[in-house]
Amino acid sequence: xxxxxQPTEMTATEGAIVQINCTYQTSGFNGLFWYQQHAxxxxxFLSYNVLDGLEEKGRFSSFLSRSKGYxxxxxxxxxxxxxxxxxxxxxxxxxxxxxxxxxxxxxKP
Amino acid sequence: EAGVAQSPRYKIxxxxxxxxxxxxxxSGHATLYWYQQILGQGPKLLIQFQNNGVVDDSQLxxxxxxxxxxxxxxxxxxxxxxxxxxxxxxxxxxxxxxxSGSTDTQYxxxxxxxxxx
Numbered sequence: 001x002x003x004x005x006q007p008t009e010m011t012a013t014e015g016a017i018v019q020i021n022c023t024y025q026t027s028g029f030n031g032l033f034w035y036q037q038h039a040x041x042x043x044x045f046l047s048y049n050v051l052d053g054l055e056e057k058g059r060f061s062s063f064l065s066r067s068k069g070y071x072x073x074x075x076x077x078x079x080x081x082x083x084x085x086x087x088x089x090x091x092x093x094x095x096x097x098x099x100x101x102x103x104x105x106x107x108k109p
Numbered sequence: 110e111a112g113v114a115q116s117p118r119y120k121i122x123x124x125x126x127x128x129x130x131x132x133x134x135x136s137g138h139a140t141l142y143w144y145q146q147i148l149g150q151g152p153k154l155l156i157q158f159q160n161n162g163v164v165d166d167s168q169l170x171x172x173x174x175x176x177x178x179x180x181x182x183x184x185x186x187x188x189x190x191x192x193x194x195x196x197x198x199x200x201x202x203x204x205x206x207x208x209s210g211s212t213d214t215q216y217x218x219x220x221x222x223x224x225x226x
Contacts, residue, residue, distance in 0.1 A: 030212050042200060042217035043152065050212075087151050094164055095140060095204055095212050099151030 004100035006088050011106045012078055020073045020103045022088030033089040033097060034062055034073045043087055046073070075105075083107045111135065113218030115201050121224045127189035130221045134182065134203030140164070142215060143176055143186050144200040152200055158184065159206065188223075196225045 003025040012018040024032070031050040035043035049055055049064035049071065061074040073086055085102040092098075114133040122128050134141050140159050144152035155174065157164040161181040169176070173192070178184040188195055202215040 033214075042219050045214045045216070048212070048214065089151075091212050094157075095206060095215070096154065096157065096165060097215065099144075099153070101149075101151050 004088060004090065004098060006086075006100045006103045008101065009104045009106070011108060014078055014080060014107055014109050016078050017074065017076050018078060018105065020075075020086050020088075020105065022071045022073075022100060024069050024071070024088070024090045024100075026069075026090040026092060026098065028092040029066065030091045030093060032062075032064055032071045033091060034071075035087040035089060035099075037085045037087060037102065039084070046086075078107050080107050080109070113201055113203055113216055115199075115218040115221055117221055118219060119222050119224075121226065122191055123226050124193055125190040127187065128191055128223065129185050129187045130199050130201075130223075132184045132186070132201030132218060134184075134201070135205075135216055137205065138203035138216075139181075139206045140204045140213075141178055141184050142202040142204075143184070144202065146198045146200055146220070148197070155186070191223075191225045193225050196223055198222050 006022040033048050034046040036046050037043040047062040054063045059076045064071045085104045087102045088100040089097040116131050142157050143155045146152040155169045156166040156176045158178040161178050176186045198220040200220045201218045204213040204215045206213050
């Protein structure tokens with residue numbers, strides 16, 4: 001079965017740093033995706049972690065701990081355009097993703 | 110490179126009517142997915158195709174939903190008859206899947222927003 005837990009909403013200030021956590025219980029776990037979804041738009045790929053540790057990509061970084069079933073997405077130097085939902089999605093064999101409910105991030109001036 | 114195309118973008122129907130959605134994946138992508146996303150929730154996988162074969166349709170309500178990908182490229186998703194709770198955005202995604210067992214990024218289309226009255 002699948003169980004994915006991430007906060008429903010978060011608020012942060014422009015220029016700040018925010019960390020969005022995700023815990024999961026997934027049978028046959030391969031890796032973990034993070035997607036960004038602006039209101040009324042399709043999800044867009046942010047990151048994919050297979051190995052434990054931190055992967056940095058510009059202002060966005062993603063961390064994975066396979067043994068703890070835990071991941072986080074770190075957003076630095078927040079901009080207003082980062083206001084969106086962030087979806088945690090563990091993957092398993094056959095490229096099958098299960099999405100969490102998403103974390104709606106609101107960035108305020 | 111063109112992205113995943115979907116049509117229509119919006120559809121309003123009355124309950125018990127039928128509706129069909131169309132998806133054209135990124136050229137060369139072997140795997141195609143249909144997701145249902147209810148407002149405020151994450152996408153839920155309905156069906157996954159590898160070329161023209163079904164990989165997983167365990168969450169597809171088969172009494173009313175059907176999908177096909179006859180030539181391994183385009184796909185259609187049909188709902189017949191629709192219920193109020195089918196109101197959602199229907200997202201199509203595709204991935205390359207270069208080798209069996211690989212995990213490739215899924216790229217999403219803009220979705221079809223369905224309202225059932």
